[in-house]
Structure formats: structure tokens, C-alpha cells
Amino acid sequence: MTEPNGSTLHKSDPEEPRTSMGAMLQAAQQGPQEPPGTRGRTTIADGVVEKIAGIAAREVPGINALGGGFTRTMGAVRDRVPGGHASAGRGVTVEVGEKQTAIDLQVVVEYGVSIREVAAEVRENVIAAVERMTGLEVVEVNIAVNDVHLPDEGTSQTSEDRVL
Secondary structure (H helix, E strand, C coil): CCCCCCCCCCCCCCCCCCCCCCHHHHHHHCCCCCCHHHCCCCCCCHHHHHHHHHHHHHCCCCEEEECCHHHHHHHHHHHHCCCCCCCCCCCEEEEECCCEEEEEEEEEEECCCCHHHHHHHHHHHHHHHHHHHHCCEEEEEEEEEEEEECHHHHCCCCHHHHHC
């Protein structure tokens, strides 16, 4: 016949104050009272910040695309492959630390827009989105304008159009 081990069984003292939770509640109260938000560590991958920044930059009117010429070409090929999809982080490079991040963007702007105004709006939108969603401080957003998208670039030219 086996008997319960007395060392794991809590025997209540008649003078001990009782609660609806019993001794378990009292044992939990003896530890440090830290807020739940500080119990553990959260890490944010570079790719997460890249996607947030890429989406926020594309939301700005006047931005045609992100990425340099080669990046856009490879992305277009990847998009056409069955099962492939557009990368939200294309044209975005980030450095993420524990509390801060720096972001580099390569953009293509629409012809006719003020590059200075579009760049300022992109910076504001990217900083607001990244800081709101991640809690990281954005120390800088560097923007490289790699190309200007002309209105007629969206249409494909036939060989007859080029000969004339």
C-alpha cells in the first residue's frame, strides 16, 4: 500500500487565512510583482521591418515601385513563376537593433511629382508605421530614387511602333 508523500501535500493550518484559491494564490503572491509585459523578450526579425516599411512606402502617392533595376527585373520574373508572389520587402534594407532600426529604400517615382515632397511623405509614413507596429525607434530612413516612371512605360511597344 502506498501513502501520499507528505512533502508535496499542503496541510492547512487552522489559523492560516483562507481564500477561494487556497494556498496556491498565496504562493503566487510571494514572487516579484512584475507586469506581464516585462516577463520575457520579444525579438523582431529584419524581414518583418522590411515588409512594414515596404508596404508603408508603397501607400504614398507618387511611388511607382520599390527596388533598383535588377531587383525589379528579378521580382517580375519571380512574380510570373507559378506559385511566386510579390515581395513586400523588395527594395528595402534594414538594420534592426534591440530598440532602434535604420531603413534604406530604393524607389521609383512617377514622372511629374516633386521628388522632395514624395520622399518626405515616404519618410513620415514609414516611420509612423514601423514605430507604431514594432515599438522600435526609427533613427533614419534613407531614400535612393533609382528611376522615374514615365506614363508611356506601362504600355508595351510593338516592333512596328519602334520602326516608325
